[in-house]
Amino acid sequence: MNKINPYLILIIRLILGVIFVYASYDKILDPDKFARDINNFHIVPFGLENSIAIVLPWLELLIGLGLIFGFFIDGSSVISGALLVLFNLMILQAMLRGFNIECGCGLKEGQMVGLSKLLENFVFMGGAYIIFKVRARTLEFFPKTSLLE
Numbered sequence: 001m002n003k004i005n006p007y008l009i010l011i012i013r014l015i016l017g018v019i020f021v022y023a024s025y026d027k028i029l030d031p032d033k034f035a036r037d038i039n040n041f042h043i044v045p046f047g048l049e050n051s052i053a054i055v056l057p058w059l060e061l062l063i064g065l066g067l068i069f070g071f072f073i074d075g076s077s078v079i080s081g082a083l084l085v086l087f088n089l090m091i092l093q094a095m096l097r098g099f100n101i102e103c104g105c106g107l108k109e110g111q112m113v114g115l116s117k118l119l120e121n122f123v124f125m126g127g128a129y130i131i132f133k134v135r136a137r138t139l140e141f142f143p144k145t146s147l148l149e
Helices: 006-029 031-039 048-069 073-096 115-133
Strands: none
Touching: 006 031, 006 048, 006 073, 006 115, 031 048, 048 073, 073 115
């Protein structure tokens, strides 16, 4: 996978980073609404959604900034991929249970859970995977050392 142009990887990195920063913005400003969105999935124990609504947006912001500015790209891409898997599992369980609820993703106001949201997240997961697997990176700070590879 090292045959991909490093500038294409940079563009994918910037797009994914901007998506995570943008998704975190409304959640940081209004954690109450985000806590209600989390509660609508009926999967998190009562009271825990408030803690998640406070911590998760800041994690998304740090992931996005790491991808944009080139800090800890491996960690940012792995955590973003793991979060996207978790988001897809939550959306899938809501679809299987017949819930007609907003996804709470922060990208589009009023976007409902559904197949289009699952596919969108799979595309983002593909971007995170490509970023993680390719070693020829442009504008990366704090790369892995040869001891960690």
